[in-house]
Each structure stands twice: as C-alpha cells, then as structure tokens.
Amino acid sequence: MADLIFTGFKEMLGQGLLDLAVEPVRCALLTSAYAPSADHAGLADAAAAETAGPGYAAGGQALSGLGWSVTGTKAALRADDPTWTEAAITARYALIYVARTVGSRVNPLLCLLDFGAERGVAGGTFTVRFDAAGVLTLE
Numbered sequence: 001m002a003d004l005i006f007t008g009f010k011e012m013l014g015q016g017l018l019d020l021a022v023e024p025v026r027c028a029l030l031t032s033a034y035a036p037s038a039d040h041a042g043l044a045d046a047a048a049a050e051t052a053g054p055g056y057a058a059g060g061q062a063l064s065g066l067g068w069s070v071t072g073t074k075a076a077l078r079a080d081d082p083t084w085t086e087a088a089i090t091a092r093y094a095l096i097y098v099a100r101t102v103g104s105r106v107n108p109l110l111c112l113l114d115f116g117a118e119r120g121v122a123g124g125t126f127t128v129r130f131d132a133a134g135v136l137t138l139e
Helices: 007-014
Strands: 025-030 067-071 074-078 083-098 109-127 136-138
Touching: 007 109
Parallel strands: none
Antiparallel strands: 025 083, 067 074, 074 136, 083 109
C-alpha cells in the first residue's frame, strides 16, 4: 500500500480528471537520492533520482491489470506486480504516475511506495510486490 499519496493526485481526483482503470499508469523506480515530498507534482520532480542500469528503461513500465475494488468503506487501486528481468539495478522507491498530461500537470504523480531500504538485483529479476490491499487505498 502507498506510503505517500501526492497532494496533486488528490486534487485531480476531486476535479474528476482521472479514471485510473483506463489511464496509462506506470511504475518508475527511484534510488535513495530521492527526497519524498507530497508537494511533488510530476515525474520531472523525481527524474534525477530514477534508477538506471541494464534491464531498466527510463520512465519505468506500464502497469497491467489495473482496476478498483471496494471493501466496506475502502476503495483500492489494484495492479499486477511489475517486474524487470535480466536487470542490474538498485532502487529504494516505486513511483506510480500517469504517463500523460492531465490538466496542466505533465506525468502527474499518484503515490510512492518505500521499500524501507535500497534493494538491488544483479542480472536477475527485480519485482515490486504490491500490498494485498492494493497499490493505494482510499478510506
């Protein structure tokens, strides 16, 4: 589940600008050089800390299996776990964003998942395992 939900995402939801079940939502990986801030608005705010290396392309990858589920009073965005194969990368965060311009925001940020420490792989598969509750939950 998301450790940080960006303020701009909340605003875009309130304005009815997003339908995450059909948006081009992506997951980018960031190193510990990123300083999380709820006020960051677009991918450009985090791009300097994006991981790099074999098996990883700038901008991350598109999420598949996107959809919403509702349990009681909670709505959760769900997606399949993204993987990077034959990768040699290190990351501390998974950044979820929309890969298009929404209103005046270019590649707006949705949420950030913190692994708690740098994780890496050398010539293997790097997987972001989303929480069973969802990528992000709205209560």
